[in-house]
Each structure stands twice: as structure tokens, then as C-alpha cells.
Amino acid sequence: MAVGVLFSRLQRKDLLRVIDPKMPPTEMTKNGNGKQAGIALVEGAALIPAATLETIAAIARLSVPVLLIGEPGTGKPQAAQLIHQLAWGEAGTFRSITASELNRLADSGCSPKSFCGAASVHAPGTLFIPEVAQLEVIAQVWFWQALSVNPTQFDSLRLVCATEQELESHVRTGKFRPDLYHFISSLSLRLPPLRHRKAEIAALIDHFMAEGAARFATPKPVISPELKNRFLDHSWPGNLDEMETVVKSLVVLGNEHVAQAAMEASNKRSRERNAVATQISLKAASRAAVFEAERELILDVMARTQNRRRAAEQLQISYKALLYKLRQIGWEHPTPAIEEE
Numbered sequence: 001m002a003v004g005v006l007f008s009r010l011q012r013k014d015l016l017r018v019i020d021p022k023m024p025p026t027e028m029t030k031n032g033n034g035k036q037a038g039i040a041l042v043e044g045a046a047l048i049p050a051a052t053l054e055t056i057a058a059i060a061r062l063s064v065p066v067l068l069i070g071e072p073g074t075g076k077p078q079a080a081q082l083i084h085q086l087a088w089g090e091a092g093t094f095r096s097i098t099a100s101e102l103n104r105l106a107d108s109g110c111s112p113k114s115f116c117g118a119a120s121v122h123a124p125g126t127l128f129i130p131e132v133a134q135l136e137v138i139a140q141v142w143f144w145q146a147l148s149v150n151p152t153q154f155d156s157l158r159l160v161c162a163t164e165q166e167l168e169s170h171v172r173t174g175k176f177r178p179d180l181y182h183f184i185s186s187l188s189l190r191l192p193p194l195r196h197r198k199a200e201i202a203a204l205i206d207h208f209m210a211e212g213a214a215r216f217a218t219p220k221p222v223i224s225p226e227l228k229n230r231f232l233d234h235s236w237p238g239n240l241d242e243m244e245t246v247v248k249s250l251v252v253l254g255n256e257h258v259a260q261a262a263m264e265a266s267n268k269r270s271r272e273r274n275a276v277a278t279q280i281s282l283k284a285a286s287r288a289a290v291f292e293a294e295r296e297l298i299l300d301v302m303a304r305t306q307n308r309r310r311a312a313e314q315l316q317i318s319y320k321a322l323l324y325k326l327r328q329i330g331w332e333h334p335t336p337a338i339e340e341e
Contacts, residue, residue: 045078045082046204046207047075047078047204047207047240048075048078048079048082048191049191049192049197049200050200052079052189052191052192053082055189056079056082056083056086056189057086059083059187059189060082060083060086060087061087062187063158064158064186064187065158065159065160065161065183065184065185065186065187066083066158066159066160066161066186066187066188066189067132067160067161067162067163067167067184067185067186067187067188067189068080068160068161068162068163068188068189068191069162069163069164069166069188069189069190069191070162070164070190070191070192070193071164071193071239072164072238072239072241073238073239073240073241073242074191074192074193074194074239074240075191075239075240076130076162076164076191077128077130077162079189079191080094080126080128080160080162081094083126083158083160084125084126084128084158084160087126087158088124088125088126091124092123092124092125092126093123093124093125093126094125094126094128095125095126095127095128096127096128096129096130097127097128097129098129098130098131098134099129099130099131099132099133099134099135099139100134102129102135102139102142102143103134103135103136103139105139105142106136106138106139106141106142106143107138107139112142112143112145112146112148112149113146113149115146123157124156124157125156125157125158126157126158126159126160127157127158127159127160128160128161128162129159129160129161129162130162131162131163131164132161132162132163132167132184133163133164133165133167133170133176135176137175137177137327137328140176140177140180141177141327143180144177144179144180144183147159147180147183159184161184167181167185168181171330172291173291174291174295174325174328174329174330177330178330179330193236193239194235194236194239194240194243195235195236195237198232201231201232201236202228202231202232204240204243205223205228205231205243205247208243208244208247208248209221209247209250209251211248212247212248212250212251212252213251215248216248216251216252218251218252220251221250221251221254223250223256224256226256227256227259227260230260230263234263234266234267235267235270236266237266237267237269237270238266242266245262246259246262246263246266247259249262291328294325295329297315298311298315298322298325298326298329298331299329299331301314301315302326302331308322308323308326
């Protein structure tokens with residue numbers, strides 16, 4: 001299904017609400033008092049930024065694939081569940097399949113058609129892929145074929161993918177197929193990290209304390225002003241996952257020093273990861289430059305020769321290596337003239 005066809009279904013007001021989440025909610029998301037109805041009652045909604053909830057409410061009404069982007073622990077699974085519940089309620093099924101499972105299916109010889117026709121996948125509802133960037137190149141080809149078997153299935157099946165990585169850079173370096181990327185990112189929603197949600201920190205802390213107190217059947221603790229300020233100043237590199245762990249350990253142990261030590265350890269790990277990431281980014285930049293140069297050269301030779309075997313000879317690589325590189329850059333021959341003699 002072409003991206004243009006997908007977007008042709010969108011109403012102008014829906015597009016505006018996706019672009020600008022500050023727009024007031026439509027009557028579909030209001031109750032008789034003019035207040036938003038339904039969203040606050042959905043599990044996980046308390047963890048999603050208030051402005052993002054408005055966008056999710058608009059997205060839930062659109063039958064298009066959605067890509068959720070955010071650092072680890074920013075609430076991507078909760079956002080996927082929220083989209084599903086607002087769109088389907090009790091009428092649809094929420095199914096999750098990991099990239100590792102798709103990689104195994106592609107390697108096993110399972111045909112894309114049989115996967116797509118399976119009742120567990122084809123039934124109305126939502127199919128969620130938690131970390132789509134982990135799909136191997138061969139699995140991407142296989143999954144793209146599965147998606148193309150029956151395009152009309154997306155009238156009743158919502159595809160929601162999530163990633164903590166920038167897939168656009170993976171497309172540029174050949175790690176991710178451009179056609180698959182453009183399909184799954186028909187609508188993209190970026191979830192902000194906690195360091196950008198300072199105004200909501202106190203409410204989130206209170207939420208996790210109340211949840212922990214109920215779970216462990218213990219009184220909700222009263223925290224000191226010093227710890228409260230520390231919570232507000234902390235950058236929360238682990239985002240919601242880190243906050244839940246720190247706060248619930250405080251609820252169980254009742255020791256503020258434990259919470260302080262946990263945040264110190266988190267900051268140390270974050271500094272170490274950033275130091276490693278800086279080194280890796282230089283290597284990644286080098287690889288990206290090499291890939292782009294190879295891509296331009298291959299496309300130029302293919303345009304001149306109009307034949308893959310002759311192109312492989314001119315590039316001084318094996319025919320098999322050329323086919324692999326063509327798959328990497330997402331090239332598909334436009335005419336039969338490109339076929340081998």
C-alpha cells in the first residue's frame with residue numbers, strides 16, 4: 001500500500017492535530033462538560049505526556065501505521081496500548097511480536113503469505129513490534145513481502161512499531177530498507193525523555209508511590225524536601241523505568257539514602273555510556289560516508305550499463321556481492337532490460 005494512499009484517508013483536521021498537538025480536542029474526545037473523556041481511564045495513560053495524549057487521541061482514529069520513537073523507558077509500549085485501546089476498545093486484539101521472532105520466522109523458511117494469513121496476525125486489532133530497528137536485512141525483505149501480500153488487511157489491522165534509534169540514519173547507511181521505513185512511519189510520534197518533562201516529575205513520582213504502596217500493601221511514604229528537590233533535578237537517563245525502580249524501592253525500604261545512591265549510580269552509568277557513544281558515533285559517521293559513496297558509484301554504473309553482471313565486472317566485485325549491495329540500498333530494477341543476458 002503506497003504511503004500516498006494511506007495519507008489520502010486523513011481528514012485535514014486530523015492532520016492538523018497530528019502536526020500540532022496543542023490544538024483543542026474535537027468533540028469526539030470530549031464529554032458533556034467539555035473535558036477529555038476516556039483517555040485518563042486507559043491503563044498507562046498516566047505515564048504519557050499530557051500534550052502527547054492529545055496527539056494519540058487523534059492518531060487512534062486513523063487507520064494508518066504508526067512509528068513510536070523514543071529513548072528506552074519513555075513509554076512506547078504504553079503509548080502503543082493506548083492507541084489500541086482508544087481505537088478498538090474491547091473489539092480488537094492487541095498482539096506483540098518482537099524483531100527477534102520475525103528474524104527467526106524469516107530464517108526458518110516460513111513464507112510471508114502464510115504468516116500474513118495466520119488468524120492470530122490477520123484478526124482485527126493492533127500488531128505491535130517493540131524494537132523494529134533490530135530487524136535483520138533479510139527479515140526486512142521478508143516482512144515487507146508479508147505486508148504486501150494483502151494491503152487491504154490494514155483496514156482492520158493497525159501496525160504500530162517502536163524504536164529507540166533513528167531509523168532515517170539506518171536507511172542512509174543501508175541497515176534498513178527505505179520502502180519498509182516509509183510504510184511503517186506513515187505517522188511518527190516522538191515520546192520525550194523525562195529530562196524534558198520537568199513539570200510532570202512531581203506527578204509521576206506521586207503516581208509511582210501510590211502504585212507501589214498499593215502493590216506492596218504499605219503506607220505511601222512522605223519524602224523530605226531535599227529528596228523531592230533531588231528528584232526534580234535528576235536527569236533520569238533511564239526515564240520511566242528508572243523512576244519506577246527508584247520510587248518503588250523507596251516505598252518498600254523506606255530509606256531515602258537508597259534512592260539517592262540509585263540516582264548516583266544511574267548518573268555514573270549514563271556518563272560512561274555517553275563516553276562510549278562518542279567513540280561509536282565517529283565510526284558510524286565513517287561507515288555512513290563510505291556507504292553513501294558506494295551507493296552513488298553503484299547507481300551510476302547501473303544507470304550506464306543497464307545490466308547487473310556487466311556492472312559487477314566494472315565495479316570489480318562478484319555478482320553475488322553486487323546483488324547484496326543492491327538490496328542494501330533498496331534498489332529494484334525498473335525494466336526487464338536490466339536483467340542478465
